[in-house]
Amino acid sequence: xxxxxxxxxxxxxxxQIQRQKRGEPVDVEWAxxxxxxxxxxxxxxxxxxxxxxxxxxxxxxxxxxxxxxxxGAVLDKGGYVALGLIVIGxxxxxxxxxxxxx
Numbered sequence: 001x002x003x004x005x006x007x008x009x010x011x012x013x014x015x016q017i018q019r020q021k022r023g024e025p026v027d028v029e030w031a032x033x034x035x036x037x038x039x040x041x042x043x044x045x046x047x048x049x050x051x052x053x054x055x056x057x058x059x060x061x062x063x064x065x066x067x068x069x070x071x072g073a074v075l076d077k078g079g080y081v082a083l084g085l086i087v088i089g090x091x092x093x094x095x096x097x098x099x100x101x102x
Contacts, residue, residue: 009034054097061090 005012013034016026065086 061086 012027012030016031020026068082
């Protein structure tokens with residue numbers, strides 16, 4: 001089997017698998033680099049998902065506050081206390097999102 005160009009990852013991986021089955025040495029350096037590349041891609045996707053989820057939660061919280069205020073909850077006796085708790089929760093969420101400052 002002729003050598004395959006490492007830039008064609010799928011074909012090169014298939015060749016390495018065939019070489020391993022035949023008992024020939026495989027390109028360990030390429031496999032390690034490929035593993036690192038895949039881990040970086042997974043990390044980037046996970047961070048993007050978390051970022052999008054944060055925006056979704058923030059938007060939902062804002063929508064709930066608006067709907068709560070439109071229903072007259074601010075005029076209730078306990079409305080100001082609940083609003084204060086929401087504001088405190090929002091500040092806590094923002095502080096946790098930023099993380100520790102070092």
